[in-house]
Amino acid sequence: MPKRLLVVGSGTAGLMVANLVARALESQIQHHEVEVTVLGERDDYIYQPGFLYVAFDLMDPRSLVRPVRDLLHPRVRFVHDRAERVDAASNTVVTQGGVNLPYDYLVLAIGSRIRPEDVPGLAQEAHWFYTLEGAEKLREALKGLQGGRVAISVGIPHKCPVAPVEFTLMLDAWARTRGLRDALEITYTYPVARAHTIPAVAAFAEAEFERRAIKVETFFNMESVDTEAHVLHSQEGTDVAFDLLVTVPPHGGDALGGASGLAGAGNWYPTDRQLLQVQGHENIFAVGDTTDLPVSKAGSVAHFESEVVADNLVGLLSEGRRPGHTYAGRAFCFIETSLEEATYISFDFQHPPVVPTPSRSIHFFKQTYNQIHWANLKAVI
Amino acid sequence: MSEFLRGVGRMVTADRVIDARGSFCPGPLMEMIRAIKTAEVGQVVEVLTSDSGSRTDIPKWAEKAGQELVEVVSRDGGDAILVRKVK
Structure with missing residues (x-):
């Protein structure tokens, strides 16, 4: 047997x-x-x-x-x-x-699984890049974007905790390449008192957000979305108005x-x-x-x-x-910081993450990993 | 279940204990928020943490979120932080 x-x-x-x-x-x-x-x-x-x-x-x-x-x-x-x-x-x-x-x-x-339905109004109003269909829908929304207010929101718990930072920084870079940046107001919201749960990533992101004129709303846990007024309400009592809402939905x-x-x-x-x-x-x-x-x-x-x-x-x-x-507790996450540069964090239960200076070579390595992954899956390497 | 003495002869029991020692991501505060989300009103969540920042992060969040900070005690080489879901 x-x-x-x-x-x-x-x-x-x-x-x-x-x-x-x-x-x-x-x-x-x-x-x-x-x-x-x-x-x-x-x-x-x-x-x-x-x-x-x-x-x-x-x-x-x-x-x-x-x-x-x-x-x-x-x-x-x-x-x-x-x-x-x-x-x-x-x-x-x-x-x-x-x-x-x-x-x-x-x-x-x-x-x-993503659970946008856990936040009233979120599934109807928000875009996300956590499913293939969602990413394609967001791509079309971005193609049509001429300006206005873009809000990024984050549910708990969620997969790939650096993704909201990556998306926000890439959005800024993408808008600049299209000559759209001055027409956009980007607001990044996050559930805790800083821009990311990892202090080193938060410090890096906050400096980048300030340098790139991205607004930050902390202590922002999604409560509901007003689908008529296009306003995102937080449990903490703050509101963010938007023309395009991109969310990292809560997961279950x-x-x-x-x-x-x-x-x-x-x-x-x-x-x-x-x-x-x-x-x-x-x-x-x-x-x-x-x-x-x-x-x-x-x-x-x-x-x-x-x-x-x-x-x-x-x-x-x-x-x-x-x-x-x-x-x-080993983990390794690339962090895209624009369309051309990236950094990463590597840590385990004993060693906290640090954020190296972003570079083109790390971005290139990430692009390479996107192909290597298939061999990784097969346990070839 | 975790029990310990709080104050003079008062016992607080956590309904759920999360060992977040060594957790850098999502980290003890996120674990607390996640657990409070799924807890019933009145239940107490205890997070064990080795991150000294949690001593200020979690109470600050609890105050902002309108949840009750029950206790912060040193234990097992770190801190045990208890929050009761009140709404």
Whole structure:
């Protein structure tokens, strides 16, 4: 009887874990000692960091999408269906299509979803670059922009915490290249007392915003949008009027969690911060956005967590070795600061991030990474 | 659940505890805001933090957001900050 690994989710974390394990255990899979299955609601993979570029018409949306099957190791089985619930007592995942998938080890990599509907009026009035459709719609709105007030707002929690800073700085640069900047009033709002949750990023962003005449409203948590007056209200009692509202919507976990009784508040999975096991279940791991860990919901975090979980799964599946590899809170995020320059932050639980001076070379590296990512997903590099 | 003595003989129980030690992003304050959002009115959220800035950041946010700062205590090599959702 082969040892069965079931990975739920066909996004960054799911593909990386499955491919890393399959690559390490090719021989065992070939000899039917190990089975690796990915259960995915989507049969195409979308490179989400590309949405930022789509919004500014700098990237072709078609270049961001590839079939999941093409990205998976040939020895990984792919089941295109939605997980309906996890029955942890019988080590089985039940799919929407009515299929029971038994497992010895389960990886939950079911990501997060935007929830603009949590803020009244937001879904009707705002644009966002957190879905492909949203980025394309925003691109069209920007193409038609002649001037006026642009407001940026940020929900909690959200994926890719540096994205609102990136979008705002890129918008400024984009407007300058189009000779539009003087006709725009850009207001950046943020939920806490500074321009970003990370003090070093906040200091950098605040200096840049001041230099580029971008207005900043802090302590601004979205309450509602007046869709007739085009005014965004905050819970703190402040208002921002806009002609174009670009939001980073609040995010939530997948409802699958609620149905399975494993997830906590917000449908995030209570996860051990070192071994990434779902609390109370030694054979279930959570990777990427779906955890309740106090780390960024970001592709790099999914990547670094996937390496840890894959290493532990390889030991478990091949030798029954207890997990020993641990996640140390590692994250790496590029920050585009214009259309031509970028910086980055790199940190873990022990080392706070610093913000290097932006440069063209870092921007070039980010552009290169946008291509390298596909090899990363396949666990080739 | 986390319990400790507050004041003289008074016990405050957190309904939810978040270990945000070592969290630089999203950071302890964002974790607090996220947890308060999903908490029920009357519940207490406790955030454990190793970031000294949280001692001022979180109380400042609680005041601004109209939530009740219950306590700030040193514990486990960091701070435990408790906020009750009141609205």
